[in-house]
Amino acid sequence: MVPTVLLMMAVLAILPPPSLAGLDNKGTKFVLGFMANAKGKGVASKDVQLFITTASETPATVRISNFPLMFYKIIKVTKGKVKIVNLNPKIRSSGILQSIKGIYIQANKEVSVYGVNLEWYSTEAYVALPVDVLGKEYYAVTYEKDAELMVIATEDGTDVSITLPKLAGKLVYQSVTYT
Numbered sequence: 001m002v003p004t005v006l007l008m009m010a011v012l013a014i015l016p017p018p019s020l021a022g023l024d025n026k027g028t029k030f031v032l033g034f035m036a037n038a039k040g041k042g043v044a045s046k047d048v049q050l051f052i053t054t055a056s057e058t059p060a061t062v063r064i065s066n067f068p069l070m071f072y073k074i075i076k077v078t079k080g081k082v083k084i085v086n087l088n089p090k091i092r093s094s095g096i097l098q099s100i101k102g103i104y105i106q107a108n109k110e111v112s113v114y115g116v117n118l119e120w121y122s123t124e125a126y127v128a129l130p131v132d133v134l135g136k137e138y139y140a141v142t143y144e145k146d147a148e149l150m151v152i153a154t155e156d157g158t159d160v161s162i163t164l165p166k167l168a169g170k171l172v173y174q175s176v177t178y179t
Contacts, residue, residue: 025127030104031131052083096173
């Protein structure tokens with residue numbers, strides 16, 4: 001009896017809390033974007049790419065858009081295959097300003113989305129998180145002194161607060177410097 005109880009306690013200790021147990025990178029709605037390349041010279045010339053796949057037994061119809069309509073694409077994704085979608089490099093954010101360059105993805109079945117920036121001197125690749133698993137608190141961790149971050153709202157009227165650590169330098173946004 002004692003070994004069974006210890007085994008159950010050990011299993012329970014490694015399980016995630018119930019509030020986190022169902023979170024994954026599969027979803028039907030995504031809002032994402034690509035940052036500008038701070039080290040590149042001149043205008044961005046290489047595409048950004050989305051890699052989209054599904055585990056669904058039936059094909060997923062995926063709508064990819066940006067408003068104001070820089071593009072609108074509809075693709076079909078099937079189980080076990082990865083569909084690569086090339087996007088115009090102009091979809092990247094540019095400078096320190098508010099812009100409308102977010103990418104909205106909606107699918108009729110759960111899909112997984114990965115983003116890749118092909119620009120020179122970039123090492124940007126990420127797993128996109130669906131809207132239904134997004135939280136309200138994030139950390140930007142970097143070793144660079146002049147680091148960058150991008151905030152993309154999933155709803156109009158979103159308020160954003162940024163707390164800088166005491167040892168941080170400064171934050172510049174829309175020509176205003178915060179310390």
